[in-house]
Amino acid sequence: MNILQALFFPPEQPGGVSSMVPHIRERFRKLGWEMELFSLPKRIRNKGHEEIEFETFDWRQYAGNAIVDKYIQTYKDYIWWVKLRLAQQKFDLIHAHHPIAALAMKHHFTDTPIMMTVHSSFEKELILNGRIAEGGPEHRFLTSIYRELEHRTDRMLTVSKSFAQYMGGYMEHPEKIEVIPNGYDERRFKPISHENAVTQLVSVCRLVPAKGLDILLKACAELRKRNCQFVLHIIGDGPAREELEQLSQRLGIYDDTIFYGYMLHPEEMIPFFDVFVLPSRAESFGSVFAEAALCLLALVGTNVGGIAEQIQDGVNGLLVPPEDPVKLADALETVINDPHFRYEMARAGWNKAVKTYSLNRVIGQLKRIYTSFGQGTTTG
Structure with a gap:
């Protein structure tokens, strides 16, 4: 089974996601799976110019706010980078670890199953750090992304029960969210x-x-x-x-x-x-x-x-x-x-x-989900 792990930050960046996913790839490769990592380099800025449309809401009502405009431009940049680097490639499954990565991948790989793990709340962090107001346009835009992800991806996961409950408040079918806590080697x-x-x-x-x-x-x-x-x-x-x-x-x-x-x-x-x-x-x-x-x-x-x-x-x-x-x-x-x-x-x-929080536990849970999308070609 050929799987792409789609990150936002490059894997050398600090943080739970970046430090965990390369180890997931290593373990799956030892089992005989094909698995690649993909992310948006920091040097890619203002390259994308494609028109952006969401299927569940009109983002233009929030345009003109710095956070929203930057988010949309980053989405465009990610699409540009995907087309440049992955245009001729095919994958059995794409596992995204950031909303922009998931949406950009679905924009290009329209027929490929996309599963999404939401690791954190960008809007909560922005509110607590005093960068946006709770209930303001940026907050409403970012929380609208949860339903868009639900609509456009094939499986939604997150890392804790409390966060599943939080983001479920913005989705139609919160009962479908699966919780897989992070794991570490x-x-x-x-x-x-x-x-x-x-x-x-x-x-x-x-x-x-x-x-x-x-x-x-x-x-x-x-x-x-x-x-x-x-x-x-x-x-x-x-x-x-x-x-x-x-x-x-x-x-x-x-x-x-x-x-x-x-x-x-x-x-x-x-x-x-x-x-x-x-x-x-x-x-x-x-x-x-x-x-x-x-x-x-x-x-x-x-x-x-x-x-x-x-x-x-x-x-x-x-x-x-x-x-x-x-x-x-x-x-x-x-x-x-x-x-x-x-x-x-x-x-x-x-x-x-x-x-x-063993990495072995995460591998077992992900293997079960990955194979539910089709028969893997593993040897283990």
């Missing part, structure tokens, strides 16, 4: 025995308001008032970095906080820390929690979206309400002051991650 994550005299906290994310790092810094300032000893490591970059560094200075914890910037393979460094913490304001899945669990770190997160589906509070991690630095400080104080409890939670988190 545990061989990439190597827990390391270590003894830190001071508890090492780490957070890995893009530095944007949606990730709640301002709440984390305020919680750490509260820990400092309580004379709790810690070092906070923040791995990642983004538009909020300067503001976050300034906030850490105002809160008096700059000397306790290390900003690393972007790192290509943070999983090589994470095992040396003790606690992974990320107080996201929204998360469709939260890949970094599963990855941190596979590194044998204790988990502290907010009770939102896919995070709450990964963490059973008090068993394999701690959950706190979003927007509450005091409750977050309470949870962090608990794991800082009780190393045994911290280790037991980390061990439980590792066990769950290996069992639930």
Whole structure:
């Protein structure tokens, strides 16, 4: 069976999707399947000029808004790139991992089955990052895309039950959404025995308001008032970095906080820390929690979206309400002051991650779906 995995970002970019799909291709190739990756290079800008039509709504009512206009142009660029690079190729199935990729592929490969995994909510991120208004034209445009995808693709999947419920609110048949949580090759994550005299906290994310790092810094300032000893490591970059560094200075914890910037393979460094913490304001899945669990770190997160589906509070991690630095400080104080409890939670988190978020599990679920579109030519 010849399958194309259609990404938006190139596979070398950081993030759950980009880090997972190349490993999926590797596993399927070992089983004898033909599988390719395709994405839109960053250098492709304003190349596409084809007229865009949606079948379920008129996008022109939202034209003139920067986010909408950029989305439409990127859609045109993706179509242009598909025609340039894939014009003579044929596939038995295309598995898209971004709405633009799915729509552009269906535009060109009209007779090829398209399945779509929705990994995150662009509109939620934009709202939380203060870039668009909830209920505004950009928000209405982006949520209209869910029904368009439902209408034009052959199978809809997502990564958590909570996100399936969210996007189902914009679809005609939400019951048809299938949930396949992300999976990871545990061989990439190597827990390391270590003894830190001071508890090492780490957070890995893009530095944007949606990730709640301002709440984390305020919680750490509260820990400092309580004379709790810690070092906070923040791995990642983004538009909020300067503001976050300034906030850490105002809160008096700059000397306790290390900003690393972007790192290509943070999983090589994470095992040396003790606690992974990320107080996201929204998360469709939260890949970094599963990855941190596979590194044998204790988990502290907010009770939102896919995070709450990964963490059973008090068993394999701690959950706190979003927007509450005091409750977050309470949870962090608990794991800082009780190393045994911290280790037991980390061990439980590792066990769950290996069992639930195994790449082998994802391969088995995808194999079942792929073969439902036609007989595969696998040897395994």
